Amino acid sequence: MRKDTKKKRRGALRIPRRAGGLAMARSSARLRVARQGRPLGFDPEKALEAALRVFWEKGYEGTALSDLTAAMGINRPSIYATFGNKEALFRKALDRYSERMTNYTAEALKEPTARAVAERLMVGTADLLSCPGNPKGCLMVQGALACGDEADPIRKELIARRATGEAALRERFERAKVEGDLPAAADPGDLARYVMAVMHGMSVQSAGGASREELQGVVDLSLRAWPG
Amino acid sequence: MRKDTKKKRRGALRIPRRAGGLAMARSSARLRVARQGRPLGFDPEKALEAALRVFWEKGYEGTALSDLTAAMGINRPSIYATFGNKEALFRKALDRYSERMTNYTAEALKEPTARAVAERLMVGTADLLSCPGNPKGCLMVQGALACGDEADPIRKELIARRATGEAALRERFERAKVEGDLPAAADPGDLARYVMAVMHGMSVQSAGGASREELQGVVDLSLRAWPG
């Protein structure tokens, strides 16, 4: 099911039998206890974590259902019943990625000065990218940077999420200007784009095998551009 | 043919009937004139250019043979006879990309100062990324950043090519240090990585829809980090 013909999207409007959101929210269903029927044979949280790893490593398009079933330890029908389809599973993995991996961004935005925000953001990125247990690179970049028509919704989703992050950064820098933290001549939009570009560039370099020290060198140099 | 089973690589050791290199070197076979047999019904240069565009836009994995035949205006057997297989075609397209699109890099390295080298490199990248007729982003980045096992050789090839560019830049900066153009405290490796990271980051932002002016803003800011 790639491109040119009917694209009938057979399973798109399928409703998962069990409300995945609920089952996902509390691990192993603490509140909806004692449902009748055969119990789940796996931990949805761990399965989702495994799926995230695969997507992170191979990208959306490069990940096959067989990769997912192998990594998650369950078979296809369990995936579809619990998470929807491949696209829905990726989005849930992406949510998990944002919550668990890039939570330092929210913390960084609380730093008192614009420069401290930028520094903490970039150092946090270097940390994430060089964490030994993690795949190389950033899911928000390499999940679907260029792809076929089939994966295009995912590509657009990642673009939107990157844009959201950049907007939050720009707004933080606008506040910094109001607070006198940034010179009047500084352009918050340019600064936000610059910081994002450096982080995305670090992601590409990480995917190419850059070490923690090398990434830190990029961070140090990029902070020398800071105004004021 | 994706991953888990035999991976028999049926056509890998196939030898193209006609020496593709020769036919490619001179457009429409000026030197090897008057070969007998039915003449080629298409221009290999134009076909390769069309293939390059598709790979550039959709990445290696996202590009199907049907995409290529449609864009190149020829059918599969002609592709295989002229260029080899999909992987060989991508490599030829990548060569063309390097020669025609990123030739400004060689020019940039000839600039008299390290800063001028960096500036010309990044401005040239902004030009390339915002050239109206071109796909968004950079083929060397989004051709195969994260992918399945099948595309892994291409991913590694891109990593190697990016590393080659970074090494050339580092060597240029080392020369600049010898020439007194860069302070003794400057680290050529860090500087090269920094410039590459900014350019790769611009590529990601371009893929997300960044305009020429926005990319130029990134270039201007990143040059403020320059030592000396």
Place this chain on the structure above:
DNA sequence: TTATTTTTGTACCAGTCGTTATGAAACGTA
């Protein structure tokens, strides 16, 4: 003409893709 060589179009290959139908298995409940 006939023979030889090369390209073209068609139709196909085995394998994989994402997705699902089906029925057995495993639970709580009556």
Place this chain on the structure above:
DNA sequence: TACGTTTCATAACGACTGGTACAAAAATAA
């Protein structure tokens, strides 16, 4: 026990993947 419900495993679906066999078509050489 039997029932209702839910999950599990198997096996299949149609569509598409990269790659090819084959013969007709189009050129040169004899």
